[in-house]
Amino acid sequence: MKPILNCAGVLALSLAAAAAWAGEADIRHGRYLIQTSGCNDCHTAGYMQKDGHVPEAEWLTGDTLGWQGPWGTTYPANLRLLFSQIDEKTWLARARLPMRPPMPSPSLRAMSDDDLRAIYRYVKSLGAKGQPAPAYVPPGGKVATPYFDLTPKNLPVVAGK
Numbered sequence: 001m002k003p004i005l006n007c008a009g010v011l012a013l014s015l016a017a018a019a020a021w022a023g024e025a026d027i028r029h030g031r032y033l034i035q036t037s038g039c040n041d042c043h044t045a046g047y048m049q050k051d052g053h054v055p056e057a058e059w060l061t062g063d064t065l066g067w068q069g070p071w072g073t074t075y076p077a078n079l080r081l082l083f084s085q086i087d088e089k090t091w092l093a094r095a096r097l098p099m100r101p102p103m104p105s106p107s108l109r110a111m112s113d114d115d116l117r118a119i120y121r122y123v124k125s126l127g128a129k130g131q132p133a134p135a136y137v138p139p140g141g142k143v144a145t146p147y148f149d150l151t152p153k154n155l156p157v158v159a160g161k
Helices: 002-035 037-041 079-085 087-094 105-110 113-127
Strands: 064-071 072-074 147-149
Touching: 002 113, 072 079, 072 113, 087 113
Parallel strands: 064 147
Antiparallel strands: 064 072
16 A cells, blocks of 8 residues: 555655646746736836846836827736736736727737736736836826827828728
């Protein structure tokens, strides 16, 4: 009976180690996707201005710098707080929904479920940190923060339209 118990114990430890390795691989892949997909450009304060030289401990904590256009004024969410409040299944569903500009929703929707899971697992691994981003301001509303104005100007008139 002892050899069977020993084999079962070794198998259980092997499965646990494989699961931990798979989890680490997901986290590494999620980090890679965050870095290469431009997530930090908006969701990490000062990231673009500092040419990406922001400590990883500060990544994805949102920003108070708004993005204004015909849709109103949006703010990059604190993904670390958001992901601490939702589960993976909710994230997968949310990532497939349209979002206000300048969020590149089509790019997010084009990602595989495995990619989205890796992003979720990476962000969760960072832990909750920071404050929520300011709330969305509808068109014409009072904006109390700095913002980029993305309102199209002097668009050419297309014949027949």
